[in-house]
Amino acid sequence: MRVNAQALNQFSKDLFVAKGVSDEHAQTMANALTWADLRGVDTHGISRVPMYFRLLDSKEMNAKPKLRVLQETLALTVLEADRSAGPIAMQEASDIAMKKAKHTGVGLVMVRNTTHTASLGIYSEKIAKSGMACIALAASRPNMGYYGSKAAGVSTAPFSMAVPGPKGQAIILDMASGIVSLGKLAQLKAKNEALQPGWALDAEGQETIDPQKALIPLPLGGPKGSGLSLMFEMMASLPVLNPLIGHFFSDKEDAQRHCQNAWVMAIDIQQVCPEASFAEEMLNTIKALKALPVDEKVGTEILMPGERGYKEREKREQQGVPIPPKMQATLIDLATQYKVASPF
Amino acid sequence: MRVNAQALNQFSKDLFVAKGVSDEHAQTMANALTWADLRGVDTHGISRVPMYFRLLDSKEMNAKPKLRVLQETLALTVLEADRSAGPIAMQEASDIAMKKAKHTGVGLVMVRNTTHTASLGIYSEKIAKSGMACIALAASRPNMGYYGSKAAGVSTAPFSMAVPGPKGQAIILDMASGIVSLGKLAQLKAKNEALQPGWALDAEGQETIDPQKALIPLPLGGPKGSGLSLMFEMMASLPVLNPLIGHFFSDKEDAQRHCQNAWVMAIDIQQVCPEASFAEEMLNTIKALKALPVDEKVGTEILMPGERGYKEREKREQQGVPIPPKMQATLIDLATQYKVASPF
Numbered sequence A, B: 001m002r003v004n005a006q007a008l009n010q011f012s013k014d015l016f017v018a019k020g021v022s023d024e025h026a027q028t029m030a031n032a033l034t035w036a037d038l039r040g041v042d043t044h045g046i047s048r049v050p051m052y053f054r055l056l057d058s059k060e061m062n063a064k065p066k067l068r069v070l071q072e073t074l075a076l077t078v079l080e081a082d083r084s085a086g087p088i089a090m091q092e093a094s095d096i097a098m099k100k101a102k103h104t105g106v107g108l109v110m111v112r113n114t115t116h117t118a119s120l121g122i123y124s125e126k127i128a129k130s131g132m133a134c135i136a137l138a139a140s141r142p143n144m145g146y147y148g149s150k151a152a153g154v155s156t157a158p159f160s161m162a163v164p165g166p167k168g169q170a171i172i173l174d175m176a177s178g179i180v181s182l183g184k185l186a187q188l189k190a191k192n193e194a195l196q197p198g199w200a201l202d203a204e205g206q207e208t209i210d211p212q213k214a215l216i217p218l219p220l221g222g223p224k225g226s227g228l229s230l231m232f233e234m235m236a237s238l239p240v241l242n243p244l245i246g247h248f249f250s251d252k253e254d255a256q257r258h259c260q261n262a263w264v265m266a267i268d269i270q271q272v273c274p275e276a277s278f279a280e281e282m283l284n285t286i287k288a289l290k291a292l293p294v295d296e297k298v299g300t301e302i303l304m305p306g307e308r309g310y311k312e313r314e315k316r317e318q319q320g321v322p323i324p325p326k327m328q329a330t331l332i333d334l335a336t337q338y339k340v341a342s343p344f
Helices: A005-018 A023-039 A046-057 A086-104 A121-129 A182-191 A223-237 A275-290 A307-319 A325-337 B005-018 B023-039 B046-057 B086-104 B121-129 B182-191 B223-237 B275-290 B307-319 B325-337
Strands: A068-072 A076-080 A106-114 A133-139 A152-154 A158-164 A170-176 A260-267 B068-072 B076-080 B106-114 B133-139 B152-154 B158-164 B170-176 B260-267
Touching: A005 A023, A005 A046, A005 A325, A023 A046, A023 A086, A023 A121, A023 A307, A046 A325, A076 A086, A086 A106, A086 A121, A086 A133, A086 A260, A106 B106, A121 A133, A121 A158, A121 A170, A121 A260, A133 A223, A152 A223, A152 B275, A158 A275, A158 B223, A170 B223, A223 A260, A223 B158, A223 B170, A223 B275, A275 B152, A275 B223, B005 B023, B005 B046, B005 B325, B023 B046, B023 B086, B023 B121, B023 B307, B046 B325, B076 B086, B086 B106, B086 B121, B086 B133, B086 B260, B121 B133, B121 B158, B121 B170, B121 B260, B133 B223, B152 B223, B158 B275, B223 B260
Parallel strands: A076 A106, B076 B106
Antiparallel strands: A068 A076, A106 A260, A133 A158, A133 A260, A158 A170, B068 B076, B106 B260, B133 B158, B133 B260, B158 B170
16 A cells, blocks of 8 residues: 555644654654655655654653754864654754754764664765765664674664755665665565575574574675774764663663664865856766676666665656555554544 | 784785885775774775785876865865775874864765775774764776666765764775675686675676686665765765766777775764763663674674674784785785885
8 A cells, every 4th residue: 555655644643743743843753754655665654653652651761852063173073962853852963963064064963862763764865965075974782793703792883975966866875784684684574585605693693594583684795894884873862971882781671772873974065166066067977987897686777875765766766665564553552642643 | 824913914015115105195095904904804904905015007006296275175185096996085084074073074085086995994084083084985987887777887886984982993984885805706706606696797798606707796786886886976076076887988098097085984973962862872772783683694793893803803913813824925926026125
């Protein structure tokens, strides 16, 4: 079943408001989910509402956060997110980063103590569309194997880079440091489809292709992926003194709590390069790559980072967002429970 | 045969001086090679001298470069490298980045028109040892497959992140965006050892495990690795209007020329976090990861990014740097040709 994106947006906003979130914050959260739903990132769309509700119930996510700037230099800000829903803190961080970049050329906001950031591409796209370049990353608690170990030690931490692209769109790389996502493992489990070798460990730390036993995703390229994830923790969590790995393995009562830290960086490239010249070289680069011989085993054309998402967005804006029956039932249950009108 | 690192350093410096490089620049270049030789990165050590000589002969590398600042904002500098040997521009960029970061919190130097940067870890380690965090990356001409294509479209571009670590050392991630390096392909060819599936394409763009046919390394994680490499080009080459991919595929006479652009970014984390508190959380994090169950198929202990290099450095400082016979012969030939004393 396909549902109109605007209807899904209103529905998730209404659900968050019913849960005690302010109108403005609920809209920001709903917009983040809709961004992913439209671009085909189904793991980060409205399917996240039940998780956000669980986090609000357990108080790991704060329904009424008060964001505040903890530290500030000319190009660097530490933003205390007060356990806000990720999109609230990340949007605020993006605005601060762009403002600082306008002034100094580069603005970096370290977001402290937020929750699930949603797709980093939301923020990197926004910054790129303003004419700047963006680097964003997030650190989370361990759920991925650390190279050389048989257990989860780091997270499938995401990383995004974006720059202004043609047609008012952005070029958006939005990737995780794992070779496979937890969402994909869950999908294979549901379908009982075998994994590829090297994708995951079982509970005992043995590599497995059995979808019923696969539990811990492995890092992209061994030490590269787990190294990236660890560096994100060391850069985003330690300087704001909100360690996630150290805390997770401590004997503290809330060691298992959900928490994230993140970076949003804006680089005002227009201060060193005329917009039109950048756009011209961008077109040349894209044209050169699109003229390469296509590998027909992969697809029918060569795509830029983020391009598939734009194509999917165009399609879903017209045809609606597909919602699997099981997810639909879960959301209808929430609608009934919270007395919110459902689009289903 | 193992050779004393200091002797190799003097030898490569003497060779560069004999080739017309100033004493100071030759020392900087030699130090970059020795850094890699000591840490076991043999592909980026003294073995690069013949390549540097070829680039000097063809004037793709400038023996007497005049570096100059093209643009400057409070946190951002564009440094024109004048086709200098990479380490000369990258060291200068590191110094500028740290100076700007001291002032604003973040300093980003876009290095324009340099040559082979050598190991990025040299610069990220230096910045981390000064108490700051570092991100460095480089863009180069196409030599790696672009996801979805059967040809080389992007480069095996490197990326490095570093932060201050314990014992006066740094935590250094230093990785390429390829699944396998060109050096490794050359090694397998020499030994006639089969590749692993998914590592490389042959001249016709077909995947191959035949070491005699493997030509084009494939990106790390498909679209992730080629996306990373392309973003480096779009961030490091386009804003300084020195495109490498667009130029390579153009019909310009020097389309195939060797050229690189790079970023060196310093973040003065001490402005937001006391050094001692960062160090304490760093130790907790390392301790937690080192306590994970070891995967005995990988090794006997869990290592932090860059730790293997420090261990190798300790060993090679005592036992010398291994130089394979063939490389030794090549270097002796150069010594004879340029009338320089050889340590062999």
